[in-house]
Amino acid sequence: MNFLKVVDKIILKIEEFILSYAVIIIALMVVGKALSRAIFSYTPPFADEVSQIAIVVATFMGISYAARKGRHISMSAFYDLAPFKVRKALMIFIPFVTAVVLFVLTYYSAFYVLDIYESGRVTSALEMPSYFLYIFIPIGFLLGGIQFLRNMWINIKERDAIYLGTDAKDYNDENNQDIQEGTHL
Template sequence: MLRTAMTVLRTFERNIIGLLLVAMSAGYVVNVLVRVFAPSQSLHFAWMEEAALFMLAWLVFLGLGLTLEKGRHIAMTALYRRMPAGVQRVVAFVINAVGLAFCAYLTKVGYDFARFIVNSGQTSPTLDVSMVWLYAALPVGFVLLGLRYLLELVGVENRFALADRGQDH
């Protein structure tokens, strides 16, 4: 059941990240083409740059969990692989526990900041939407990253073993 839920979450994250990347790229292409071929109309497309920045923030923070899960974060695997198996388990536990605590802290900070933005009524200048759509990416991304650390802690996932076998999932 949990593995199925994680498969659905991974698929959702990948699809959203892919859509954001395509939309962001298309927006920039259109924006550049308008500026080159119809500069008098460029004011009508100024919102695309800000929309792309919003998408970039979501793309980065949604990608955190997938990046960790795949073992693509910066790691000292050469040193880790030379450690005895018992030490590796302790090091993996410490890394995951500290990572989970850090994610919990940043989720709380991000949530508090997003709540502040909502209460202040800040809106983006060109999109005229609440700035919370930008700042909400931080707590959402760190919840998803923290979930990966938690799954490692309880033994459901093991990115270290996957990296040792050279596998991807």
């Protein structure tokens, strides 16, 4: 079990590194392109491609990170109003369904990347193989699916708390505890 925790921490650090630098690259490319156009009336031809690659990387590699931290997009109007047992059941069912969908998307996106690889396409400005851009899509879907399964498992294992992500407890329970603790002062 300790081995899995070490692997999980390594994956977390890699995700944080990739996401951090992808955002920095996006900012540098977009701002640099605008400044270059304004000052020199010249735009580097590679700026759009590098930005596009960084956006794809940040988007799809961010799926797992967002799921881990409980920061993924959710429609929580009914969930927030539901009692504990219903919310607990939903936080087992929803991550399971999400994981299944992400694994299906992993399967199809892997074939898409394989198709791009076999076509031999390259990017226009950098002339880099196009599959380098798209390889992060199935990787992101796969890691996201695994993370949602972990979210489901932690909600099965922990009976007295609800977790939005493996690193994030449900904010509804935290607010209730703060209110209850505040009334006992």
